[in-house]
Amino acid sequence: MDYKTLLCVMTDADIARAALEQSIALTEAQDAHLDVLALGVDRSQTGYFYAGADAILMQEMLARAHGEAKEIQDKAEAKLNNSTVRWASDMGVAQIADLGRHVASRARFADLVVLPKPYGKNHGNELEPTLEAALFEGQAPVLMVPESATPIKTPKTVCIGWNESAEALVATRAALPFLKSADVVHVVVIDPPTHGPNRSDPGGLLSQFLARHGVNAQVDVLSKTQPRVSDVLLRHATDNNADLMVMGAYGHSRFREAILGGATRNMLEHAHLPVFLAH
Structure with missing residues (x-):
């Protein structure tokens, strides 16, 4: 597509x-x-x-x-x-x-x-x-x-904020045209769950799915070393000179994120690179 x-x-x-x-x-x-x-x-x-x-x-x-x-x-x-x-x-x-x-x-x-x-x-x-x-x-x-972003025709380095949610999967599928043309895609997993079917291989099934589409994907497992998940994602994107961030939007209700904050709201406030969102 x-x-x-x-x-x-x-x-x-x-x-x-x-x-x-x-x-x-x-x-x-x-x-x-x-x-x-x-x-x-x-x-x-x-x-x-x-x-x-x-x-x-x-x-x-x-x-x-x-x-x-x-x-x-x-x-x-x-x-x-x-x-x-x-x-x-x-x-x-x-x-x-x-x-x-x-x-x-x-x-x-x-x-x-x-x-x-x-x-x-x-x-x-x-x-x-x-x-x-x-x-x-x-x-x-x-x-x-963002207003400071330079137009890009084909992102070369992409980060995916992956938390196994339905929103993140929808965003990843919708972003496939970008992912397939990128040189490298970082599947970023922050503090993976210690229980569940994917605990021993966080992000593994997604990277397999992407590989079958010809995507050069690698899994980066990170610790939440900053108060907000969005801060960790943005720092990792900066460290890897990413052109694009892909993430699911509003895993919590919009009202809750408007009042209490959330990964989507914080990303939209502080992102310095284009962010691909889907719900």
């Missing part, structure tokens, strides 16, 4: 610049088609303003969101016109509470959704629900691209 339809959702032209550049690079490498969705976000809340002001202010907010969407689309098309890839762009306006429906309807028919990092300075609160809508309602894998 290759990625033949890529989707890049942009709600801020500057923050999504790296995501768009990565989308173009992957589209060229995969001989694929790129769809760009420019979304203007109406952040007003019906009923928040005093009586009689709702209609006027809502119209003003919608007009502002429409202008933002048009500006984002124009900037994206200027970059796309200088590329050699097949592409199409569309724009729309969505209220913040209804954002997921718009994103999911497009993500459902994409092989891969490329999005910017959802957390950071000056990052709008629409970026998190955009990513979650693509993963959950859209049922599509997501490639999260």
Whole structure:
């Protein structure tokens, strides 16, 4: 399987610049088609303003969101016109509470959704629900691209965060086009279980599965020497000059991770390299 339809959702032209550049690079490498969705976000809340002001202010907010969407689309098309890839762009306006429906309807028919990092300075609160809508309602894998990332066409070194969960397996299968073209894939197991069928060979069955697909995989068993699993994964990725991190998304509930934190939330906050996610 290759990625033949890529989707890049942009709600801020500057923050999504790296995501768009990565989308173009992957589209060229995969001989694929790129769809760009420019979304203007109406952040007003019906009923928040005093009586009689709702209609006027809502119209003003919608007009502002429409202008933002048009500006984002124009900037994206200027970059796309200088590329050699097949592409199409569309724009729309969505209220913040209804954002997921718009994103999911497009993500459902994409092989891969490329999005910017959802957390950071000056990052709008629409970026998190955009990513979650693509993963959950859209049922599509997501490639999260930090603003500082350099576009890559084919990752050469990939790390897989492997914990035997269903989410990690779904992500690994969805990432096979990247894994098969990589020079080396590190299956990273942190503090493997001391009981269970795989205790004597952690990551062994996954590496066998990958080998049969022609993937050059090796298992790295690590101790949790830092408070968070994401910190151990990122340090190992840095030590191995990894181009890409693959991991399952939200093994715990989104609410729990939003309140208490979790590997997915922490990775999305601190990753310095592209992260491939699936649920």
